[in-house]
Amino acid sequence: MTLSGNVQEGAWSVNVQTEHAEEGGYRSTIHVRHSSPQGEFEHAFRQGKKFNTERDAVLDALREGMTWIELKMARTFKM
Structure with missing residues (x-):
């Protein structure tokens, strides 16, 4: 089974999915x-720890x- 989660507030959001x-x-x-005001920003990365x-x-x-x-x-x- 794969779990996912989402947290958002105002102008930002965090989405995660397990593997x-x-x-x-x-x-x-x-x-x-x-x-x-500078525009949209998106970034994806892999979790460093294992659970x-x-x-x-x-x-x-x-x-x-x-x-x-x-x-x-x-x-x-900055990115």
């Missing part, structure tokens, strides 16, 4: 998106994506 890790366990692919359950992988990936959006919108880094 089996090659070495066992689960990882998620994280898609972040936000709108700003024993899909539930843990989804929850951590949503948290990771939301942190990523927070840092991007605070202009901590």
Whole structure:
């Protein structure tokens, strides 16, 4: 079974989907998106950690994506 999750507020959203890790366990692919006066921004990346359950992988990936959006919108880094 593949789990997915979505969190959104205003101009940003985080979507995640789990997948089996090659070495066992689960990882998620994280898609972040936000709108700003400078235009639309989208970025996708793979979760760095491996988890024993899909539930843990989804929850951590949503948290990771939301942190990523927070840092991007605070202009901590540019992409």
